[in-house]
Amino acid sequence: MNFSSDNVTGACPEIIEAVIATNQGPAMPYGADDGTARVEKMIADIFGCQPDVFLVATGTASNALALAVLCPPYGSIYCHPEAHIQVDECGAPEFYTGGAKLVPLADRDGKITAADLAQALASEHGDVHHVKPSVVSLTQAAETGVVYSIDEIRALCTVAHANGLKVHMDGARFANAVAALDCAPADMTWQAGVDVLSFGASKNGAIAAEAVILFEPDLAGQFAYRRKRAGHLFSKMRFISAQLEAYLKDDLWLTMAAHANQCSQTLATALGDLPGVTLNYPADANMIFATLPNKVIAGLRADGLAFYDWPGETRSTIRLVCAFNTKMADVETFIASARHHSA
Structure with missing residues (x-):
């Protein structure tokens, strides 16, 4: 009996069956297949908006590429000291942003807070000798097992946006957070002020399937090139899409x-x-x-x-x-x- 991680599991039967089914016959490559289009529509319906959606295979790719479209090489990304991007991604965010700096905020009962973010930003005055505050990244559910309330997310987003920062949410366990709060996915993402969500499925029954959901307009063009350059534009994208279609179907x-x-x-x-x-x-x-x-x-x-x-x-x-x-x-x-x- 293994309680080490939700990565020790196999995939759920519905997803395995979907992958087998999509293996029948040809399909257009590089995300031009019907399954990918269906997944994009499902995500739009679930979130109640029209985001740009890009599929990738790993959480690290999802986070690093999301941050790359939000943060310049001379920027800083505020996060929790135990954030996955800080301790478990082998410098991928720094690499794909071209050198951005991760700046941990204090751990407050497993979370970061709007008050600490505001305090950190109060000492920043656009000095060219310092990195430029650019992004705050929070994980929902957090690496500590806690879940941010909608009010806590909204408060972080309010401080971030008031200071010209974008907000990224690492949603490797996003489903667990939605289930815990019993809320609509929109409530704790774009309606609270989140600009980009890394939407995870691999830890919750998929084989290898994640989605970067861009709520902020005008990021899609840049992201498309970054995904291709990073090697995550899969020629047989239908096998990623099939997992997510089964994952989202019937909740x-x-x-x-x-x-x-x-x-x-x-x-x-x-x-x-x-x-x-x-x-x-x-x-x-x-x-x-x-x-x-x-x-x-x-x-x-x-x-x-x-x-x-x-x-x-x-x-x-x-x-x-x-x-x-x-x-x-x-x-x-x-x-x-x-x-x-x-x-």
Whole structure:
């Protein structure tokens, strides 16, 4: 039983079936196929607007290329200290922007805040010796497992736009956040002020499929060239599109995310009741960061349960992630093992 990541999973059956189905017969290349057009319309309908949509295969590509159209080489990108773009993308944002600087803001209970962004920008006065504040990037759901409220997103966007910055949202677990807030996708994106969304599916049942959704007009022309130059304009784009079409059809994406969230919250509630266990952040979505006694961690591993020790925390902090196909029986097995070794 593996709670290490939502990347350890396979793909959901509906997506596998869609990929097999699209393999029948020819289709026009480079995104000129009917499936890609259908996905673009589905995304427009889901978000209630007419964004420009570009499909890619990885979250790193989605983030890095999105930031590249928002930030000049001499610009800065404000983000959380544990943001994926800051610690897990091997300098891809810096590379694809041509040298932009990532500037971490303070961690406030797993998030960044509008107040800290405003304070950071107050000391910037257009000095040519400094990088130019250009973008704020927030992750929804965050890498810490928490979910920004719509008001928190709107506040960050208001400060950003008032100071001439654009707003990027890393939505690798966007579905989990929508399911957690039970809101319309538009509510926490373009209607709150987000300019570009990296819309993830790979962590929630897809094989490899992401979409960059540009709510800001006039970015599409530049993005098309950047995607091609980065090697993410797939000749057989229909295989990316087929995944996303199945993912979005009949709200499958939200059903799978809600299941992952429920498993995580069941696990978090039980762990929080155990002696010596601290939940480092609220388990708003499908991730848990918990500090446990070392003997409990050792016992869990001896019982065949897999998870990550979390770098940057104490040795007794672990991360647990539930996914679209996590079995509630496995959650109960984990809980029983933790209770046994806590006794």
